[in-house]
Amino acid sequence: AQSVxxxxxxxxxxxxxxxxxxxxxxxxxxxxxxxxxxxxxxGLQLLLKYLSGSTLVKGINGFEAEFNKSQTSFHLRKPSxxxxxxxxxxxxxxxxxxxxxxxxxxxxxxxx
Amino acid sequence: DAGVIQSPRHEVxxxxxxxxxxxxxxxxxxxxxxxxxxxxxxxxxxxxFNNNVPIDDSGMPEDRFSxxxxxxxFSTLKIQPSEPRDSAVYFCASSLRGQNTEAxxxxxxxxxxx
Numbered sequence: 001a002q003s004v005x006x007x008x009x010x011x012x013x014x015x016x017x018x019x020x021x022x023x024x025x026x027x028x029x030x031x032x033x034x035x036x037x038x039x040x041x042x043g044l045q046l047l048l049k050y051l052s053g054s055t056l057v058k059g060i061n062g063f064e065a066e067f068n069k070s071q072t073s074f075h076l077r078k079p080s081x082x083x084x085x086x087x088x089x090x091x092x093x094x095x096x097x098x099x100x101x102x103x104x105x106x107x108x109x110x111x112x
Numbered sequence: 113d114a115g116v117i118q119s120p121r122h123e124v125x126x127x128x129x130x131x132x133x134x135x136x137x138x139x140x141x142x143x144x145x146x147x148x149x150x151x152x153x154x155x156x157x158x159x160x161f162n163n164n165v166p167i168d169d170s171g172m173p174e175d176r177f178s179x180x181x182x183x184x185x186f187s188t189l190k191i192q193p194s195e196p197r198d199s200a201v202y203f204c205a206s207s208l209r210g211q212n213t214e215a216x217x218x219x220x221x222x223x224x225x226x
Contacts, residue, residue, distance in 0.1 A: 043203060043219045043220055
């Protein structure tokens with residue numbers, strides 16, 4: 001079955017510290033990978049995406065993610081977080097160019 | 113383009129009433145997704161359409177839920193009769209299948225069934 005797993009429901013971190021949000025997905029022949037961010041009472045915005053090519057992708061707001069096919073992972077990283085990064089982060093996988101499945105989300109809480 | 117437009121933004125209804133949520137996708141997009149977001153279950157894919165045709169509705173929780181896409185610029189999600197456990201935020205998203213595959217989301221409809 002197609003599924004996306006975000007292992008951490010909440011990640012607390014102090015400002016300027018590095019952070020990694022984990023994402024694993026069930027394997028498939030064709031996958032495209034995404035990270036979205038959701039601020040309170042808003043819809044989802046795209047942070048970054050992997051379609052093909054370099055496995056390290058860079059997105060907005062200083063975030064980056066690395067596609068690891070052998071481990072079926074797509075972890076999100078940022079070397080130094082800001083208070084304004086506090087939000088819910090969702091990993092998503094597009095299976096067979098058709099079905100877009102989301103993980104359950106990780107709440108990133110940045111403390112001063 | 114104004115993006116994906118959902119209406120209403122908020123809906124409060126009594127148990128047993130019919131609820132209809134509406135979505136206008138981005139012009140030119142040919143895939144449309146309906147999601148339900150709750151604290152317990154996160155973002156669940158309910159149904160998606162390609163070229164106005166429902167492709168996978170396996171996420172629709174019960175027969176009380178139905179979705180239609182009569183044309184490329186409009187879709188509805190209907191709950192009849194509604195129950196308190198249907199309370200959630202419902203999102204619609206659209207994308208251009210086979211091209212830039214990013215999905216764009218609407219602002220969501222917050223449904224409260226009392």
